[in-house]
Amino acid sequence: MKFVDEATIRVAAGDGGNGCVSFRREKYIPFGGPDGGDGGDGGSVFVVADESINTLVDFRYERRFQAQRGENGRGRNCTGAGGEDRVIRVPVGTMVYDNGTGELIGDLTVAGQRLKVAQGGWHGIGNARFKSSTNRAPRQSTPGTPGEQRELRLELKLLADVGLLGMPNAGKSTLIRAVSAARPKVADYPFTTLYPNLGVVRLAQHQSFVIADIPGLIEGAAEGAGLGVRFLKHLARTRLLLHLLDVSPFGGSGDPVEDARKIVTELEKYSPELAARPRWLVLNKLDLLPGDERATRCDEIIAGLGWDGPVFRISAATGEGTDDLVKAVMAHLEQQDLAAAADIGDNGLVD
Ligand SMILES: Nc1nc2c(ncn2[C@@H]2O[C@H](COP(=O)(O)OP(=O)(O)OP(=O)(O)O)[C@@H](O)[C@H]2O)c(=O)[nH]1
Ligand SMILES: [Mg+2]
Structure with missing residues (x-):
């Protein structure tokens, strides 16, 4: 099973800005020389690896990225500004692949790594620079060259940030569909x-995370009961576990406390390290409880x-309640990112 997030962008x-043809025009100076300035270079497009982004989901909303063109040159030897x-x-x-040729342009493996994916056009030359001893009034200039255009395919192997744990029927798949x-x-x-x-959960631009739904666990899963625990390996890289519990009157074995304990036991047997991961309790199927019984239960x-x-x-x-849950998850992950960044800073490993 391969989990890949993909996006195609242009x-x-x-x-580049064009060179300018212009001549000095001033009172009492009959034959002012050429003073057309050069254009500015066009801006290039870069792709930069950013640790605070988890998915490519934003590229479903914004697919075209254009850098600024260079300004044209002007008279009085004014050079055009470069494009941003x-x-x-x-x-x-x-x-990052070139979608036309299939060529791999680059692999962004380290935060802050920068890759040029489209070269800005070169500036055109103004007529001031064509002046020579034989041609004192050149009417020549060159246009800027066009900026490079490309279609890119972005590919990311998805790693789950958040894992869902729970008995069969707890509602894990329903939750991932909801969010x-x-x-x-x-x-x-x-x-x-x-x-x-x-599933990719998107809250806003540059705010998204990946959530993994795995098959339910039952008592004895570590010894192979049910579908066993082999799917827990997909949670190895998660940073937060959500333990879903069916709290409806006839949910699970009928005793949610016992059901929850069984899951934790299986988790501990499988991997003490995974069991020590931050874990939140998510009480599900509240709609099946009468309003006045919810709080007590x-x-x-x-x-x-x-x-x-x-x-x-x-x-x-x-x-109901799923918005608050995903917002809290996002805030938790962002907090962890900040803490990790501060840690690295303290160790002096990264400036
Ligand atoms: N009323 C109600 N039903 C729910 C809720 N969440 C899930 N269900 C129902 O519970 C059943 C099981 O839901 P799933 O999402 O398939 O459960 P799961 O945890 O993915 O189960 P497995 O894949 O078997 O491990 C389905 O019939 C859902 O419609 C809920 O909040 N309220
Ligand atoms: Mg399911």
């Missing part, structure tokens, strides 16, 4: 999900588990 560098470069921010790990464009199968029987699904479960970490109450089916 990039166009700026054209255009910088496209992409996640670390993005591979992303992923469309895994949902059904009211266990083991509907047979292989992992990734949730409080009982939390107390029964002795849980003192973050808790979210949602209905994946109606979408």
Whole structure:
């Protein structure tokens, strides 16, 4: 199973500004010489790897990137200003291909790495520079050259930032459908999900994360019961686990506290390291509880588990509470990014 995020974009560098034909015109100076300035260079387009971006989802919304053209030269020997470069921010790990030729232009593996993908046009020359002893009044200039244009294909191997844990039927696939464009199968029987699904959750520009839905776990999974724990390896690189619990009256075994403990036991057996990852409790299917029973039931479960970490109450089916959940997840991931950046700074490894 390969999870790849892809996007096709068009990039166009700026054209070079044209050279100018102009002559000095001033009172009492009958034959002013040529004073047409050169144009400015066109801006180039760069792709830069940025650690704070997780997916290529933004490129579904913005696909054309144009750098500024250079200004034309003007009279009185004024050189045109150069066009501004255009910088496209992409996640670390993005591979950049020329979509026309299929050639790999570059692989952005390190944060801050910069790749020129379209060269700006060169400036044209103004007539002032064509002056010579034999031609004192040249009417010659050159135009700027056009900026390079290309279609690029961006490719990113997706790694899940957030993993969903829970018993079969807890509503993991329903949640990923509610918050992303992923469309895994949902059904009211266990083991509907047979292989992992990734969904991209987008909150705003440059704010997105990847969430992984894996098959449900049951008691004894570490010894191979159900579909076993082999899918947990897909959560190895996640930074946050969401433990989904069906709190409806007839959900799971009927005892959500027991169900939650079983999942944690299997997780610990599989990998103590994964079990130590930040983990939030997500109480799902709230819509199946009468309004006046919700608070008591949730409080009982939390107390029964002795849980003192973050808790979210949602209905994946109606979408209730899912906005708050994804916002909190995004804030948590951004906080982790900042902390990681500060750590690296403190060690003096990166300036
Ligand atoms: N009423 C209600 N039903 C829900 C909710 N979330 C999920 N369901 C239902 O619960 C059943 C199981 O949902 P899934 O999303 O397939 O559960 P899953 O955790 O992915 O299950 P597996 O893939 O088998 O591990 C489906 O019938 C869903 O429609 C919810 O918030 N409210
Ligand atoms: Mg599922």
